[in-house]
Amino acid sequence: MDLRNNPNETADWKGIWIFAEQHGGNIQNVGYELIAEGKKLAESLNCEVSAVLAGDESIEGQLQSLFDFGADKVYLVTHPELKHYRTAPYTRALTDLLNKYKPEIFLIGATTTGRDLAARMAVRVNCGLTADCTGLSIDPVKKILQQTRPAFGGNIMATILSPNHRPQMATVRPKVFKKEKVRNPKSEQSNLIRFKPEMKDEDLLVKIISIIKDESIKVNLQEAEIIVSGGRGIQDPKNFKMIEELAQAVGGAVGASRATVDAGWISAHHQVGQTGKTVAPKLYIACGIAGKIQHLVGMQGSDTIVAINKDPDAPIFTVATYGIVGDCLEVVPALTRKIREVRG
Numbered sequence: 001m002d003l004r005n006n007p008n009e010t011a012d013w014k015g016i017w018i019f020a021e022q023h024g025g026n027i028q029n030v031g032y033e034l035i036a037e038g039k040k041l042a043e044s045l046n047c048e049v050s051a052v053l054a055g056d057e058s059i060e061g062q063l064q065s066l067f068d069f070g071a072d073k074v075y076l077v078t079h080p081e082l083k084h085y086r087t088a089p090y091t092r093a094l095t096d097l098l099n100k101y102k103p104e105i106f107l108i109g110a111t112t113t114g115r116d117l118a119a120r121m122a123v124r125v126n127c128g129l130t131a132d133c134t135g136l137s138i139d140p141v142k143k144i145l146q147q148t149r150p151a152f153g154g155n156i157m158a159t160i161l162s163p164n165h166r167p168q169m170a171t172v173r174p175k176v177f178k179k180e181k182v183r184n185p186k187s188e189q190s191n192l193i194r195f196k197p198e199m200k201d202e203d204l205l206v207k208i209i210s211i212i213k214d215e216s217i218k219v220n221l222q223e224a225e226i227i228v229s230g231g232r233g234i235q236d237p238k239n240f241k242m243i244e245e246l247a248q249a250v251g252g253a254v255g256a257s258r259a260t261v262d263a264g265w266i267s268a269h270h271q272v273g274q275t276g277k278t279v280a281p282k283l284y285i286a287c288g289i290a291g292k293i294q295h296l297v298g299m300q301g302s303d304t305i306v307a308i309n310k311d312p313d314a315p316i317f318t319v320a321t322y323g324i325v326g327d328c329l330e331v332v333p334a335l336t337r338k339i340r341e342v343r344g
């Protein structure tokens with residue numbers, strides 16, 4: 001019998017781990033965001049927060065930033081086959097690491113890579129996995145992870161527990177939490193644990209021949225500091241021009257509701273919300289967007305929200321910092337003119 005993850009042995013699993021996803025040697029922001037959230041959870045569990053960084057030998061140059069963003073410890077997993085993400089080698093490396101050091105909680109970004117890796121690992125380790133969490137907390141009595149995520153099409157928020165298996169594994173969308181640069185006094189290079197995984201032939205069946213960037217994707221909503229989004233209230237696909245002009249005037253990116261994407265008015269790369277991108281810019285301007293829950297979960301973490309809607313009862317106003325009740329076909333061009341005037 002495989003006792004590796006016997007429910008009776010949950011007490012052997014300790015600490016919170018964060019997967020520090022990297023592409024081309026650049027650690028993705030979601031790793032830093034998860035460290036910041038992990039630190040909050042660690043206060044209730046009185047444990048350490050460790051980051052797991054995997055790549056080829058050259059990735060070592062990046063690890064200091066994980067300490068700078070608050071990791072108490074870093075597990076550095078290196079192998080030439082880990083230079084670029086592939087499911088099987090990463091699953092092998094991280095599953096072996098997990099079984100050796102036994103973290104109680106393992107958090108991974110709900111990115112394309114993270115979703116792929118987390119699902120495969122959860123099966124290998126025989127634990128549960130809550131995908132796409134938008135909230136995490138610790139049950140004050142049972143001291144287990146409460147994993148909150150939208151369910152039933154976003155109409156309810158479900159809180160999911162994994163009481164019997166370890167680690168408690170969850171993926172979390174980028175931008176749900178905020179990263180914090182906090183030099184951790186405990187963090188030093190002496191808190192670095194090196195791990196060299198052994199690959200088997202069966203892990204190396206897929207080879208990367210070349211990596212070609214899709215140049216058609218020009219919008220990076222998740223990194224934008226200002227987003228101007230259009231909804232069905234803009235009436236016509238050609239009115240995305242007016243959204244683009246306002247975005248250009250404020251130096252922002254163009255977002256969209258799913259209704260406009262489904263109608264073919266704009267590409268899915270622009271969609272904000274539950275089945276689009278989660279964003280948290282400094283300023284989010286919603287033009288003609290109703291503010292259904294599936295849209296709100298993707299943008300309500302924005303610092304300042306300006307909503308323009310002709311219906312004073314539109315739900316978008318419940319999350320807006322500033323609301324303008326009016327016709328966006330008049331308000332948006334007027335705003336653009338004024339901003340251009342002020343900015344010269």
Ligand SMILES: Cc1cc2nc3c(=O)[nH]c(=O)nc-3n(C[C@H](O)[C@H](O)[C@H](O)COP(=O)(O)OP(=O)(O)OC[C@H]3O[C@@H](n4cnc5c(N)ncnc54)[C@H](O)[C@@H]3O)c2cc1C
Binds near residue numbers: 232274287
């Ligand atoms: C499983 C699931 C996942 C989903 N995921 C997403 C998601 O990721 N992102 C997302 O956005 N939606 C998502 N949706 C869809 C969501 O429920 C809404 O249908 C969608 O967000 C509505 O888009 P909208 O606000 O642009 O359009 P509408 O609901 O049609 O609202 C248009 C708004 O514009 C206002 N308006 C109309 N004319 C004007 C005008 N001239 N000036 C100003 N205001 C005007 C109206 O008062 C109204 O409030 C999802 C739904 C499901 C079931």
